[in-house]
Amino acid sequence: MIEELDRAGLLPSITFIFSRAACDDAVSQCLAGGLFVTSAEERLEIRGIVDAHFPDASSEELRILGFASWCDGLERGIAAHHAGLLPAFKVVVEQLFQAGLVKVVFATETLALGINMPARSVVLEKLTKWNGSVHAAVTAGEYTQLTGRAGRRGIDTQGHAIVVWHSELDPDSLAGLASARTYPLKSSFKPSYNMAINLIEKFGTHRARELLESSFAQFQADRSVVGLATQMRRSEDAIDGYQEAMECHLGDFASYMSLRRQLSDLEKDTKRDGVRERRNTATNFLNEVQRGDVIVIDAARRSSVPFVVIDEAQDMDDPRPRVMSQTRVVKRIGYTDVGDQGRTIGQIRLPATFDSRSPKTRSWLADQMSVIAKSAPPAVPTEKISDSKIDVEISRLRKAIRAHACHGCTDREEHVRWHERIYSTQREIDKLESRVATRTSSIAKEFDRICEVLTELKYLEKSSDAHTVTDAGLVLGRIYGELDLLTAECLRSSIWRELTAEQMSSAVSTLVYESRRDDDRDTQNIPEGSLGIALTEMVYKWGELKDIESQHRMDSLREMDPGFVWVTLKWARGQSIAKVLKSTDLQPGDFVRWSKQVIDLLGQISLASDDPKLAATARSAGDLINRGIVAW
Ligand SMILES: [Zn+2]
Known part of the structure; x- marks a missing residue:
């Protein structure tokens, strides 16, 4: 395919493959196939740029990172680009691509976000992508965003988007994607605990609420409300x-x-009530009849027909006793047969050896029945009980x-x-x-729930209908991140007080890291000693917070993730990158990215904590892991 693109003059190109491993595989395949799209001069130029970035190319760390084969690919003009790549590597790929030296890039969709790498053509490997649980179809918005890279401003007059054909590809849906001009933008904006604290601290509750209502997400929601409002106006005109x-x-x-x-x-209403009442009457009657009872169902326009009960009902809710009729037919009857017209008129003693299949028994039974029926009192017309x-x-x-x-x-x-x-x-x-009512001010409602939780936890103090931020709240206001509330709770309690710097970095990693797949979780055993105790206490704390959230109809705290605990601990203890990554399926780029986030949160903690000892520990914890490839 790459050769084809080269022949057609469609390089440089970006091929989107929605999996990191597949991106790396594609590069390997190109290398194994001896493919190259660069000239000898270009190769020299590439080599020079790479050497400038990595002067110490023989280091152990670079060997671990597969530096040699990566360079081989670059020199041939071929590279992968995805989040698992070391940031320093990504920078080089981007630079070489922009310089027109790397001409073939295999990328995951993360490249589509914010990185300036315009190409002549964009190739989509397929129109579905794995979103973690299912293979979801690429949406029109994603299609536009991905293919939007095709065509370099000032160089190409047009860009080319190519979708690789395979048997399940539906040409119609592709045409639909390609012709879609507009697509709904979805805002992922959600007010957080930290944000609520900072807004209230700065503007007070009322203004904070107003600000949120007029925020971007609200604007998004309102745009759909505008549509609803138009529809409503049209309906009103019609009326x-x-x-x-x-x-x-x-x-x-x-x-x-x-x-x-x-x-x-x-x-x-009365009809509905009547039906229900009749059903109740019939059900009660059928539940009560016993073996040997002779019953009649008084029909309005027919003479009453007697039955004898052979087997009592089994199911209380839908009783269906087995009966024999005067005409010797054995069947089951239910409430629809009876209505509110059933009554018992007598009893026949059925012998223990009774066999309803025997013709002799049946005729005996029919005779008995007719005797009872003749002497039975006539149906008393039931007085219609109605309101x-x-x-x-x-x-x-x-x-x-x-x-x-x-x-x-x-x-x-x-x-x-x-x-x-x-x-x-x-x-x-x-x-x-x-529908309009639930959409408008949904964010303000969320904000109110957040304030309730924060008030219960005493991060806010409520006076009439406004709030003031407490000292603990000020600490929370300095913690950013998805688990901001849990982090603040840990700071407030003594959970982290006994930890060493190494342990601290490891404990904090659970507040930052998120496994890519669910099965990564829980496979790690928890470290022993004070770190293990701290981690367990953190999980308890998390559970408490979840409870409080659910009492206020909130569900914002995600789970802690222990998947980075051992990696961080080993790295903080000074082990080599090779050793640290050996027993994980983490890619170096992931490791660096998460480590930087752990360092960032440790920094926030050291600034926010009012315990000088804990602040110092957090600071040295950050220093411990900010080394080697993480610090590059
Ligand atoms: Zn009229």
Whole structure:
């Protein structure tokens, strides 16, 4: 494919492959295939640039990082670019690509974000990507963002986007992606605990709330609200039109319809109640009948038919006893057969050896039944138990409807149809209205919940409807990151007080690191001693905070991740990068990136903590891991 692109003059190109390993594989394949897209002069130039970046090319660290084969690829004009790459390597790849020396880059979609590497062509390996749990289709937004790199400003008149064909590729969906001009932008903005503290500290509760409401995320939400509002206005206009069409020359048709609707609602209700009541009566009756009972079901227009119960019901909720009829048919009956018309008229003693399949037994049973049925009292017409109040209301409504001026209109049913339209449109509007209500001020509501949690934990103090930031709150205000609240809680308690600098860096790593796959987690055993105790206490603390969050209908704290604990501990103890990475599947780039974040959080902790000893430990913890390739 690369050779094809080269022949077609479509280099430099970026090929997006949605997995780091596959990017590296692609480079290896190119190297194994002896591919190169650079001239001898270009190769010299590349070598010079790389040497300038890495003067000590023979160091052990560079050997670990696969420096030699990486250089080989660069000289041939081929490289990978993904988050697992060491930052220093990435810089070189970007520089060489911009200089037109590296012409073939295999990248994950992280390249699509913010890095200036325009290409002549962009290749998409496929239109699905692994998002951690499923293979999701590339969205129109992603497609636009990825292919947006094709075409270099001032060099190319047009860019080329190429999608690699494979059997599952759906040309129609590709056409759909390629022609989509607009796509919804989704904001990932969410107010955090730290943000709430700092906003309240600076502006007070009310202004902070206002600021959040007018923030970008709210703007995003409102844009969809604008759409809903337009829809609502259109529906309301439609209703105006329908109302005009519904007008009756005889009187106020809306009031006439209101009477009719009241009547039908009332009738529906009583009918529903009636059905439920009949079912209850029947169920109770069928549950109570016993073996040998002779029962009749009084039908309104037929004479009562007797049955004898052969087997009692099993299922309390849907009792279906087995019975034999006067005509010697054996069957099961349920509540729909009985309604509220079942009654027991007598008893036949069934012998223990009773066999309902025997014709002789059946005829004996039928005879017994008819004797009992003949002497049974006739059905007493059950008095219809109905709420007389409702009956009165129903007849009042009926009268009012007949008396209404519009009742006699010859166009009445025509008016009714217009009314039905108004009614259903109004229901649509009601639905839209509640959707708008939940969307607007959703961020302010989130902010209120955050304040509740912070007040409960005494980071904020509530006075009437405003808050003041407590001393603990000021500490939280200096901690940034997803687990800001947990970090502040750890500082406030004595969890970290006994830790050495090495242990501290390791403990803090759980607040920063996130495994790429879920199965990375829990495979690590927890270190023993004071570090292990501290980690366990942190998990408890996390659990407490989760409880408090859920009491306030929040779910913002992500889980701690112990996946970086051992790596950080070993690195802090001064082990070599080779040793540290040996038993993990971390790539050097990941290691450096996470380590820098751990250093950053340690720095925040040392500044925020009001315990001088802890602050000093955090500082030296940061210094311990800020060495070697992390410090490059
Ligand atoms: Zn009319």
